[in-house]
Amino acid sequence: APHLVVVGAGHAAAQLCASLHATDWPGRVTVVGDEPGLPYHRPPLSKGRLDAGEPGAAEAAGADLIRPEAFYDDHNIARRESVAVVAIDRAAKELTLRGGGEDERLGYDLLVLATGSLHRRPPIPGIDHERVHTLRTAAEAAAVRDRLGQASSVVVIGAGFIGLEVAASLRKRGLGVTVLEMADRVLARVTSEEVSAFFADLHRGHGVDLRLGAGATAIDDRLGGLRVRLGDGDAIDADFVVVGAGAAANDALARDAGLEIGERPFGGVVVDAHQRTADPAVFAIGDCCNQLSHLYGRRMRLESVQNANDQAKTAAAAIAGTPRPHVSMPWFWSDQYDVKLQIAGLSTGHDRCVLRGEPAVGQSFSAWYLQGGKLLAVDAVNDPRAYAVAGKLIPHGLTPDPALIADTSAGPKDLIA
Numbered sequence: 001a002p003h004l005v006v007v008g009a010g011h012a013a014a015q016l017c018a019s020l021h022a023t024d025w026p027g028r029v030t031v032v033g034d035e036p037g038l039p040y041h042r043p044p045l046s047k048g049r050l051d052a053g054e055p056g057a058a059e060a061a062g063a064d065l066i067r068p069e070a071f072y073d074d075h076n077i078a079r080r081e082s083v084a085v086v087a088i089d090r091a092a093k094e095l096t097l098r099g100g101g102e103d104e105r106l107g108y109d110l111l112v113l114a115t116g117s118l119h120r121r122p123p124i125p126g127i128d129h130e131r132v133h134t135l136r137t138a139a140e141a142a143a144v145r146d147r148l149g150q151a152s153s154v155v156v157i158g159a160g161f162i163g164l165e166v167a168a169s170l171r172k173r174g175l176g177v178t179v180l181e182m183a184d185r186v187l188a189r190v191t192s193e194e195v196s197a198f199f200a201d202l203h204r205g206h207g208v209d210l211r212l213g214a215g216a217t218a219i220d221d222r223l224g225g226l227r228v229r230l231g232d233g234d235a236i237d238a239d240f241v242v243v244g245a246g247a248a249a250n251d252a253l254a255r256d257a258g259l260e261i262g263e264r265p266f267g268g269v270v271v272d273a274h275q276r277t278a279d280p281a282v283f284a285i286g287d288c289c290n291q292l293s294h295l296y297g298r299r300m301r302l303e304s305v306q307n308a309n310d311q312a313k314t315a316a317a318a319i320a321g322t323p324r325p326h327v328s329m330p331w332f333w334s335d336q337y338d339v340k341l342q343i344a345g346l347s348t349g350h351d352r353c354v355l356r357g358e359p360a361v362g363q364s365f366s367a368w369y370l371q372g373g374k375l376l377a378v379d380a381v382n383d384p385r386a387y388a389v390a391g392k393l394i395p396h397g398l399t400p401d402p403a404l405i406a407d408t409s410a411g412p413k414d415l416i417a
């Protein structure tokens with residue numbers, strides 16, 4: 001039977017195991033992951049995991065695992081934990097594994113790269129201080145939680161989704177929170193000015209000291225805490241710092257193995273509509289890969305659970321001999337305080353934003369993005385109905401009349417004519 005090895009044990013790997021199991025593919029699977037433990041849900045790390053009163057309890061009960069241990073055991077999925085793949089020999093179809101002891105070789109017939117993404121670490125002097133944290137793994141989230149007992153203040157560097165979610169979680173825990181963002185608005189890379197303004201108001205209303213156009217220039221050690229220096233000469237003292245400065249494709253392993261890497265700024269392992277690289281034995285799925293979006297007509301690299309799951313399903317279908325090209329609409333969510341943001345599609349490149357409802361704290365509204373008169377994406381704030389309708393329109397290239405979008409006396413269903 002063919003031996004399939006998955007590199008990385010995150011969202012995409014777990015879904016691939018589940019989807020392959022649902023086919024009659026006869027091979028066997030080994031998952032090699034450099035973290036300890038089974039694949040788990042990452043989104044709660046910056047959300048419920050940080051503001052929970054009793055951290056660790058749910059984790060101990062396995063509540064955040066994507067699949068229970070029995071799933072892997074029952075389906076004979078071999079697992080190597082705390083083991084990194086450090087090299088791929090594509091000619092010999094062998095991997096080099098490193099896990100503390102002697103390096104080992106592991107053969108494969110098929111290889112699936114599911115290595116995710118890596119933090120970007122801005123080149124700020126002092127960023128390697130032990131009180132400066134990043135947040136991608138359960139271990140990193142646990143290190144942040146361990147600070148909370150003694151800490152009363154934090155500086156968050158970066159107002160992207162993870163930075164803002166951490167800010168909201170730590171405000172809920174009662175910490176004084178300062179957020180530094182170099183751009184002139186929050187969530188600048190992912191949303192419109194209208195929605196950015198809403199989220200800035202939301203955080204300020206919850207007592208966050210949000211500083212826009214503010215870059216940290218140095219982080220100094222200061223008597224059991226830190227002092228973050230800003231470009232304008234100001235300085236902020238805090239017990240610890242969390243950096244949320246975005247992520248990059250974890251594609252070095254593939255690059256070293258001679259596989260094609262996408263152009264900047266995305267990077268990522270280049271795959272076709274079936275998640276195949278140019279090497280017929282190697283696939284890539286999830287955050288680490290770069291694929292043409294059929295919906296938007298350009299190559300992209302996405303960082304979302306939906307994308308990881310859908311690409312895993314696509315790869316499983318191709319491996320099982322029932323190929324179905326990847327055709328899904330990107331979607332995403334973020335939870336901050338009592339606000340749930342749901343995003344259908346990608347708003348990048350929009351030339352018009354039509355608001356449905358008032359973007360004011362305490363209200364639900366949605367922002368509809370058009371380009372050349374065509375609906376690209378919808379951001380829905382506490383408005384699951386608008387989000388659901390968007391999910392029915394965007395994949396089919398349908399655009400409601402903008403006047404109707406803005407008219408809240410018409411129900412969301414009226415937008416599907």
Ligand code: FAD
Nearest residue numbers: 008010011012034042043084085116286287303304305308
């Ligand atoms: P990952 O889940 O990151 O898994 C990759 C795994 O591979 C990691 O365990 C990594 O350590 C391991 N690995 C890497 N290289 C090697 C190697 N050489 N050898 C062995 N193992 C290796 N998405 C949403 O849609 N909604 C959200 O609300 C949301 N919130 C998030 C909050 C946080 C704090 C983070 C970090 C991410 C969030 N995301 C969210 C993004 C989402 O978690 C990712 O898009 C998703 O995890 C991607 O799945 P993946 O399998 O590609 O990568």
